[in-house]
Amino acid sequence: MRLLFDRGTLVLDDPPASFDPTQLPGVRWDARVQAYRAPARCYPTIRTELVRHDIPFSDGVRQPGRPTGPWSAIELRPYQEAALCAWELGGRRGLVVLPTGSGKTRVAIAAMARTRLPALCLVPTRVLLHQWLRVLRPVYPDAIGCLGDGSRELAPVTVATVESAYRGMERLGSRFDLLVVDEAHHFGTGFRDEALEMAIATARLGLTATPPRAGAAATRLAELIGPTVYELAIRDLAGGFLASFDAITLHLDLTEAERASYAALVAPFRAFHAQVRRLAPAASWQDFVRLAGRSPEGRHALSAWRQAQKLLALTDAKREALRVLLARHREARTLVFTADNAAAYAIAREHLIMPITCDIGRTERDAALERFGRGELRALVSARVLNEGLDVPDADVAIIVGSSLGEREHVQRVGRLLRPAEGKRAWVYELVSRKTGEVRQARRRRAGLGSGVAAPI
16 A cells, blocks of 8 residues: 555555555545545554554655754753643644743744754744744754745745645645644634645644633644643743733723713624524624624624724723823833724824834834834834734833733733843733723633732722
8 A cells, every 4th residue: 555645635545455444544535536535634643553553555655854954052941941841742742832922932943953853834924934034044054945925935944824835735745744833823713724734744833822722623723733732821920931010900981972872882782692692502703793694683783893892992081091101101112002903093193103003014014113122112003913923122011902802812912011121020001991891801801811910990
């Protein structure tokens, strides 16, 4: 029998008549080509099972490649070393869960250096693509491949955006033995999961600060990368390897006009949401959105909800609180986070703060971050771009004017502030409108931060 790689899948060619290949993990009969086929990710287990059943086969899937290197010495903090050890003890498969700013990237680079396996690193954005390349070059002198943002260069160590890798995985899937997945929580929901399905890599390392905790997404992520092998939260590192911080929630009132508008907008949403909950008590938010899209009543309810969120994004009280906080911390380096770009641009105009949004080009954004790092710019405002992955220079204060993605987004935003420095203590302010859905959401988000949190005022 021959084991072959075919466009992101495995083909079992000419199996013995006495053996049923469908006993093997993931193997199915493909009537289109009259052959047995399996996802490429099943390659290690299929190989192991064939050996265990004493089935003779020739392996044409992966041609042995030369080890990567040489690598420069990579020093790790104790918890980073423990994370790498846990991953190795877990069979070189699994998720390492560490807070933003704690050095997940360094753990992954150490894994590349120690295994010396041909490695493909998948990142969700072009910003992270270039950030990984900058971090790798000082410790790996050989050529580094780059797939994305106009580049199509392959090397034994390659960094690729998920989108570029997805489009080319039918060719790339058999070329790498180590798969590093940055911001791994983006997988497991079905979006671009095929990029991991189509790779044969035995060693898989996922990096995230906010993994899915339960349900189908967590199960699927464990299949694609492996289970969580090591985890620390912000509270575990704050005051030592991360800066200490105080989180203060400011509960603010809506004006009479804002309250009336908010009540009018949420009424149809709440009525329709209650109907859906009665019919499907276990429905997720994604289920609700799908159901809402099927009827005029549902679409109206969803539109009203979005308008209500837009109203809460930058209320009069939030504008005033932001003015006071920026004045109080005028000498600090401050990050202002909003729920949407419209609020970010409004704040940028009112306070002459540089906005960092998806509309700002890389050159302009990098220049702004450099000026922020030097202290020439005292504040930046952003809706999403600063949340995840982007290497932001040291900041002391975060003002969260609005949020849209829950606990995951909040943990990432707070992590932007926690790079350690002598005597540093960061401040995190969250502006919440009283008697709205923001109160409940803020309570859930704060639960993800653990200790070091001040009482709401």
